[in-house]
Amino acid sequence: xxxxxxxxxxxxxxxxxxxRVLAELVAACRxxxxxxxxxxPAGAARLAAQLGxxxxxGVPDPVFPRR
Numbered sequence: 001x002x003x004x005x006x007x008x009x010x011x012x013x014x015x016x017x018x019x020r021v022l023a024e025l026v027a028a029c030r031x032x033x034x035x036x037x038x039x040x041p042a043g044a045a046r047l048a049a050q051l052g053x054x055x056x057x058g059v060p061d062p063v064f065p066r067r
Contacts, residue, residue: 023055026051026057029051030048030051033047033051043063046063047063050063
């Protein structure tokens with residue numbers, strides 16, 4: 001079940017499934033950020049700051065803004 005499917009269902013089980021899927025996604029992003037550190041130190045630091053370390057992520061801002 002994808003996030004869009006869980007969100008549309010509107011019941012408690014679907015909400016719990018959505019939370020689980022999104023938590024897994026954020027954990028995967030945090031893993032990628034750790035691996036990017038040696039190659040893109042400034043970018044990885046900005047991503048890590050935005051992802052945070054708790055159960056909430058930061059305000060969505062472009063990490064690599066267009067010029």
